[in-house]
Amino acid sequence: MSLQVGLDLGHQLKGVVRGSAGTVVSVKAQAQDGTIFPASVDSLSRRYSVSVPAGTYSLTACYRPALSVFSGAPTLIFDDLRPIAVQADSVADIEVPKTDVFAVSGEVPDLGTQTGSALVRFTASDGKAGGEAFISMDKRFSAYLPAGSYATSLVITAFGDFGTNHLGIYNAGSLTVAGADVPQLTVQLPASFSTLLGKVQITGLNPIPSGSFVSVIDTAAPFAGANECLPDAWTSSLAIGQSGDYRGILPTDHGFDLKAHVKLSDSAWLLFPLVSPHITLSGNIRQDFTLSAAPQMIPLSGIVRSPDGAAVDNVVVTATSERLAGVDQVAASVTGRTNSLGEFQLSVPAGSDYTLTFTPPAP
Structure with missing residues (x-):
């Protein structure tokens, strides 16, 4: 099939994220009908630009504040609710307010020896802030967060039987930052884990292409998929081997939605099923994914x-x-x-x- 497409490039909306922003993660323009237009950003110069049709927009900036430290800066979301009318190429700078941040340090005493990296991640209860910190070999971490209430999660990269698994342990604890440093936070691993395993079978597609995986989303996370610029603490990915098998360990008694992602090529993916099976991991569970035929x-x-x-x-x-x-x-x-x-x-x-x-x- 061949198409001829006329593309209206629209109007250029551009500007600079000013104020306390150190680096810019993303900027998006939202039309009055809810349509989102992601902008191109230069994270260091803090400039953004986006092509949009004529209309009225609000802007949202996702950024990390300027700090005197090299790591551990939080990710913050600022909604600029000024209505911006665009009828021609336009300039609109975003002024983010100054936000005080506080040091949070601690340890994960039960982590044990890992075959990959491990992080602690923080997600604010209002979905407007998040942070992460690498856990060192001595099981310690340090980060910076603004005042607020947070879910504390762990993300562990481990080499499984069929490839690299990324395991998200959402809400391993809670944290309140009340306008002062938190000098000694202890994050505990869940009391028990269970095994999720299964097989992905597609008739006519053997072996399963490398890079395929099963996504496992903790349904207790209120912002899963909503704020894509915040560090993801609720999604695990379990590598699918060429045989179609996958396996990983996850917290017992958590609820998860599952989906198979099969990589047909560097740019083509199959995702199924559309309605994700939901499981509660009350013990070891097997969940298979089967397609009767590979699509032509x-x-x-x-x-x-x-x-x-x-x-x-x-x-x-x-x-x-x-x-x-x-x-x-x-x-x-x-x-x-x-x-x-x-x-x-x-x-x-x-x-x-x-x-x-x-x-x-x-x-």
Whole structure:
């Protein structure tokens, strides 16, 4: 299938994140209908730019405050609720307020010897702040956080039987920062763990491609997926071996949503099932994922042009569908980029109701 696409590059909205920001993680513009437009940012100069249609927008900056230390700075979210009317190229700086932060240090005495890295992560109860710190060989950590209430979590990277697992232990404890340093916080591991294991089988796809994994999201986390710039403390990923097997240990009595992510290529993924199975890990559990057939791959190509007919290069093209031919409850996501002639070529699973998203290059 071949397409001709006209891309309205819209208006350039740009500015600088000023105030107490040290580095900028992300900036997004939100239209009045809720549509989100992610901006391109230069984290060190704190400049951002985004192409948007004419309309009225609010801005949100995710940033780390300027501190005199080299590590442990928190990640903060600031919502600039001023209505910004854009009818032409516009400039809107974001002034983030000064936020006092306090030292938090402590240890994880029961961590033991790890085969990979380990971090402690903090998530504010209002979803507007987070932080993380590496746990050293002597099981100690230090970070900086603004005043507030936090869930304290652990993220452990371990080499499992079928690849590298990233294990998120959400809400291993709680923390209140009340306007003063916290000199000695002890984070305890959960009292017990259980094993989650299973097999991913796709008829006609053997071996399972390297890089595939099962995502495991702790459903107790209130902000899972909502604030993507905060350090993720609630998602585990369990590597799928070429045989299709996966295995990992997770806290007992926690509830999880599961999904298989099968990597068809560097830019193409299958995700299933659409409705994630929910489990409560009250003991060792087996959860298999099965597809009766591997979807057939077909070419999808096209040319992206500006309203004046000129080819537009470096446009990110994303094709997604939840209605694949011959399989149910499976989603596909494929990403590509236009060349200097505005051309893109994708290989997508056969299906219908594809949504194509075209993200213009940074202004």
